[in-house]
Amino acid sequence: MELKTPLYDVHVAAGGKIVPFAGYLLPVQYKSGVIAEHMAVREKCGLFDVSHMGEVMFTGPTALASLNHMLTNDFTNMTVGRVRYSVMCHENGGCVDDLIVYKFGEEKYLVVVNAANRHKDVAHMKEHVLDGTTIEDISDSIAQLALQGPKAPEIMAKLLPEESIPKKYYTAIEEVYIKDLKCMISRTGYTGELGYEIYTAAENGAKLWEILMEAGGEYGLIPCGLGARDTLRLEAAMPLYGHEMDDVITPLEAGLDFGVKLNKPEFIGRDAMLAAGTPQKARVGLEVTGRGIIREHQPVFIDDVEVGITTSGTHCPYLGKAIAMAYVPADKADLGTLAEVEVRGRRIEAKIVELPFYKRS
Structure with missing residues (x-):
């Protein structure tokens, strides 16, 4: 219900x-x-x-250490009143969720998570929390x-x-x-x-x-x-969990490396990402050059070979054109590369373009 x-x-x-x-x-x-x-x-x-988003409080003397252990970003130098984006990963490097962290004190942090993942996220946090940290779901x-x-x-x-x-x-x-x-x-x-x-x-x-x-x-x-x-x-090319991220895709493959600090001593998923090396697939932007609208979960073809899948797509009102995001092999991700997306048995022409599609001037 x-x-x-x-x-x-x-x-x-x-x-x-x-x-x-x-x-x-x-x-x-x-x-x-x-x-x-x-x-x-x-x-x-x-x-x-x-209001459907989830809010989780981290408090206690080890709150910072718990966040640094569970999350891909580094919160060590974060000052009170700052907000920081991060990803929370499984041991395999796949994404549990992406989230934002607010620092309100040396032992007080607010973590905001995606609504659909709230209970999964809190369970993961409680499983991996360090002694000395209290986690409270206040959603x-x-x-x-x-x-x-x-x-x-x-x-x-x-x-x-x-x-x-x-x-x-x-x-x-x-x-x-x-x-x-x-x-x-x-x-x-x-x-x-x-x-x-x-x-x-x-x-x-x-x-x-x-x-x-x-x-x-x-x-x-x-x-x-x-x-x-x-x-x-x-x-704005912002990823959505369940589309551009899931339990298998790593934040590096998703192009979220700005929120991943591999030079931290440790965090859950770090070893798997290091072992995997340079990502072999990439999140790209597609601009429709033919006729039609692309949606999610539609096959992407380059040189008549199926190489990837779309994750989100629509016609964007402000830009006045149809766009999509997709995963393709990293060696096929060059800007300007021509592609086709199969929609209900028909191929729609597109090209790989720079992300984000829109950026506020």
Whole structure:
């Protein structure tokens, strides 16, 4: 049985089309539609309910050591108020999940994980945690909203003094008050756009939504659903677990080496990645040059030989073209390489292009 986020009734009242996703009932779109929601985030601002995401607290004298042991990135030099992306791996180097880590104290870290993986992730963490670290899954007590788009700073400035708004990308402020609601704010997001993710107590979620929507009215803020969240992240070439990552694909194959520090003394999956050497396959971008739209799990051909598989694909509203991500052999991944993707028995022409497809100027 699917769960409801603290904002379920808000979405229904706003005309959201509700669908099951990652164990929750969430809006896939509102009356404005996916294209309008996508364009609002690129040009003005959109508000997402991401309360289905998982939040896990790491506390105690060995919290840092536990994170460095379990995760691919290095948190040793991380300062309070910083946010850092990482992957959590199996011993074979495959991805358990990708996640972000917030540092709020020398013995206090918040880890945010993907909704569909929450229980699997927490079980993995508890299995591999070091003595002296306490792990607490606080997901059910948290509402999380994502305010995304170029007008987001102006909307936040209506609600908070300048010193209460994170300035740099991947930074956070643990305690601020929007009206009388206690919140945590980070300058993060999953859209490739400037924006913030705002955390508050579950019981305050609906009120926070109302406050943000009212403040953003003059800036064109509209509610956005899962559909736009997916097209936006694909345009920005952000990987999604279960598509670009899984229990077998390593973060190096996924092109996430910026979040993998092989020079750390140890972490789960490090030895397997070192033993595998240079990745033999690569995540690439495909731009459709023929007619049609590519989706996930469709075979990729180069020189009439099947060489790979697509992982995500759609027509992107802002770019105005069909794109996809795929895995192909590393020696076939050169930019400009011509390819074909088989869609329902028909080959669609494409070419390998640079990632990300969209980057905010």
